[in-house]
Amino acid sequence: MKIKERFVFLLCSDCKNRNYTTHKRQKATYKLEKKKYCRFCRKHTTHKERKL
Numbered sequence: 484m485k486i487k488e489r490f491v492f493l494l495c496s497d498c499k500n501r502n503y504t505t506h507k508r509q510k511a512t513y514k515l516e517k518k519k520y521c522r523f524c525r526k527h528t529t530h531k532e533r534k535l
């Protein structure tokens with residue numbers, strides 16, 4: 484069985500830059516939130532998902 488996935492952006496919560504892309508299952512309802520390094524802020528910030 485094929486799992487459908489869609490791509491999402493991960494936005495820095497500080498500068499709103501789209502630093503990363505990732506993917507998640509199409510029917511997933513949870514919101515992605517990850518601590519990642521932002522090269523614009525030059526620090527680790529919370530990144531939130533945004534649809535492509």
Ligand SMILES: [Zn+2]
Pocket residue numbers: 495496497498499500521522523524525528
């Ligand atoms: Zn940033």
